[in-house]
Amino acid sequence: MRLQGIRFDTAEVVEVEVKDGLIASVKPLESAAAQELPWISPGWFDLQVNGFNGFDFNGETTTVQDVVGVTEALYQRGVTHYLPTVITGSLERIKQAVTTIAEACERYPDVCRSVVGIHLEGPYISGEDGPRGAHARTYVRDPNWEEFAQWQEASGNRIRLVTVAPERKGAIAFIRRLKEAGITVSLGHTCANADELAQAVAAGAALSTHLGNGAHTQLQRHPNYIWNQLGEDRLWATFIADGHHLSPPVLKAMLRAKRDQFILVSDSVKFGGLSPGRYSSVIGAEVELHPDGRLTPIDNPLILAGSAEALDVGVSNAVRYAGISWSEAIEAVTLRPARLLGLSGPGREWLEVGSEASFTLFRQPDRQERIRISAVVLNGETKYSFMGGGAQ
Structure with missing residues (x-):
């Protein structure tokens, strides 16, 4: 196979020869050829995918077809690698989901290549309305290493990212233990104070999950937990740039604050990729997917029911709303997530x-x-x- 394209980072025109799944050579081409060629980047990487195109990782039961279906649907949106995201639930439901993801990876080589790990978002998060987001209050709880170890074993050691609220009892020790196990720790769905956030970072937390969301609708002007995370240089941050979770001015200001430490994620749910209309989720909630991509509960259209957009929309919006370059937006979905997780594969060794x-x-x-x-x-x-x- 030979690929011809314009490098996203340098704008050089190149031909890449591929053999046995690896890069065999990279040769420069005359710049005159660029007019007809696409841009080329590492495969895109989404750290937060709850579902897509009707397939769900967080239903009552996760199936192998859910994993295969999401994987194949994301290829069409530019995503080669991603982290299936399993959210707050009972021990049994989370265990069933991660077990099924592991089974899909073992049965299907393409799924195994694309699913580079699992993101466990909860259940060790804030129980307060606002920071808790859409996570079920019933199952929010304090960290429990023995419980987590069951999930990690069931996943075949695939859990690579865990979102936790540092104010939970035992959370700081839990973060430290995750860090020692080589698992990346993110702070999210939290209302932690400045001291609790500082302790979490000192213990090994490296990221903020969808910063600016999963928060109270009204906050003290300053200081607050959003500003504290935004100003913490040791924390990277992910952002949902679907055009609904963060308004354009907020997205612009936050990306500028984090500079080269921001990562774009979709945080898509099962309704992403579907036609506008009204839908019922497996837990019985009625939602409406609007023509502009906004997803809202039928009974409260002023709030969001998740993101219905894939990563290609977020990349485009980051350029449109935040005024960043295409190369920076692409880096935020390729090199940066790979670097954060310490991967030697996708995006880390570019060309x-x-x-x-x-x-x-x-x-x-x-x-x-x-x-x-x-x-x-x-x-x-x-x-x-x-x-x-x-x-070719």
């Missing part, structure tokens, strides 16, 4: 001979349109292609 041949090829529109995915290549195999997409 080095012998490294993993996983790429997203795309067309850059003007700032008022959405980025267009041309092709997706996973370990040397084309998983999605729109009219060729630069792959």
